[in-house]
Amino acid sequence: MPDLTGEAEIALRRYRSETLQYAPLLGLAPLREWICNYLQVDGVKVSPEQIIIVNGAKHGLDLICRLLLDPGDCVAVTAPTYFTGIPIIRSYGVEFIEVPQDEEGMSVDTLHHQIERRKRENRPAPKLIYDIPDFHNPTGITMSKRRRLQLVELAASLGVAIVEDSPYREIRFTGAQVPSLKSLDTNDSVFQLGTFSKLMAPGLRIGWIAATQENIERIGRLKSDGGTCPLTQRIIYEYCAAGKLASHLDLVRKRYQEHRDTMIASLTSFTPKMRFKAPDGGYYIWARLPREMDSNLFAKQALARGVELFSGEQFFVGKFADYPVNSAAGSGYVRLSFSFASPAQIEAGIARLMDLLPNDRAVSRDKM
């Protein structure tokens, strides 16, 4: 966690009238400019007017849903997808389309076929497509450039919006960065969600949306909170403007890579029957249990041993029982997080899972 005491003192002394008064509805101007520059460096063509500050990325997703969705609309998500996103989207009374993923990310061909079939059945195309293309939550998959291009083209051709939720993009340990959907978007289809939660600290509750100026202004009118906290915005701006974010991120990447490597080594030596693909970044490993195991029961038994992990069930929009057993969209997976626990805790935690796995049978040869 970064030391923000100096920034807080600057914010509360030098900028007291700014930080303790109502803030501009779209966010503090210097912070919007800083984010704009940060996104430009990442290849996104954007101006400060195309950015709104929100109370974390979840709040951003909620506002985009409020802008775009009406009851009865349809939203496409990967199966599995970010579990906190599901109830936010669902609260708008929409229908979901679930799209499978492979190692290149969301299967855009499948999505296209689903939309074509719906068209033949006189059912509407999705109004928006939600995805986490970098180090996907929970699968850890990063979408290939080819697939990204395909997705933005499909969205453009159908006039569908894309929400690119991008909290982990900077947390890459290995491999080369892939262009963001927003940077590939030539049709203003993409709403990109960013957050300081994963860059600096989750408690700060400051994120942003990058979209067209018109949509940003419309979102501003939907933001009923009287402006996001200017004190936190100023603290973050002072930290970033002082150039501290880059070295902090270096440290975060180094730490989390150690965590990931420890988790991979522990899984390999203690629980070889759990199958996974090592992610190039992010927070999560999506691990498959041996065929006969129930992930809900496994998560419960793990918790009883002091190990917190999430059953795969929570990452699907439908009822778990409705999915074919051991299908890609089915049971048998758990999400392991390596971000919070220390390497020693990770090693001890994975070791404790050993007892829960069968040790008297041949190692399952199922592929991910």
Place this chain on the structure above:
Amino acid sequence: MPDLTGEAEIALRRYRSETLQYAPLLGLAPLREWICNYLQVDGVKVSPEQIIIVNGAKHGLDLICRLLLDPGDCVAVTAPTYFTGIPIIRSYGVEFIEVPQDEEGMSVDTLHHQIERRKRENRPAPKLIYDIPDFHNPTGITMSKRRRLQLVELAASLGVAIVEDSPYREIRFTGAQVPSLKSLDTNDSVFQLGTFSKLMAPGLRIGWIAATQENIERIGRLKSDGGTCPLTQRIIYEYCAAGKLASHLDLVRKRYQEHRDTMIASLTSFTPKMRFKAPDGGYYIWARLPREMDSNLFAKQALARGVELFSGEQFFVGKFADYPVNSAAGSGYVRLSFSFASPAQIEAGIARLMDLLPNDRAVSRDKM
């Protein structure tokens, strides 16, 4: 504006892992306990489980609407009412009932008649009644105890919720405090909204809702923002727990009373044709222009002279043109705010309004 640098240092040094990590969804436990005690002192029977921390009172109103309202529902508000509340409520696709006010506050008899008439017409009763009973925005009126009892009884008998928006309650200069609606509520009808914006500083964006535990938990599930900023919550808690709020409020009351008195003196000497009733507290004076004047034009002309005031039009849910001219719910009023400007600015500002008012006719004898 209070000096919060010491509190920020405590929050970011001693409580770093709390303030920079995700916060409990319903708010930091010590702050909820502090608020609970604060409300108990004000006569409200409440436990910490019946309080949720939100991102300012507007966010609280939005969450209550999200909990209670469906499209086609009906909401009762005073005419005029708080203008920022209108679009928040309206965004839920509801119909409004406008209820007039007299010097005792909302006319509960009229509301009752309106509901009875709707019943005869097979139209639904309101799902909620929204009001600001203390130093009403914009009228400055404080509801009498008799009227409050009548309102909570009516709500209880019909099973209607009340939103008691109470940002100005502590800003009383003269007269005795009247029991809050929440303290008079024996039927769990009242959702009480509080905020640190008016107690400490608007930029902090921290408010709360007090309601039943069941409703607080349901609201928590609707709160999509990943928890309200724990850093700001901790800063506020440290400030309040150190006993600094009471002396700060004494100062605020003293200052704002000077502001109010200056505004009253200036209006009396410079613009005797503007009629008003001096409020006992709060931020606002609701002033009536002479009969023939248009408040929109007046506000525009005032702004051109560097004086910011709000035309009454913005405080009504309907189209201004639909109201009878000079009716209580009609044109001809402006809202003057004495909270932000200094006494010298207030005096100079009111003096500049002189030119805009007729000086060649007899003083209007209209009553408020």
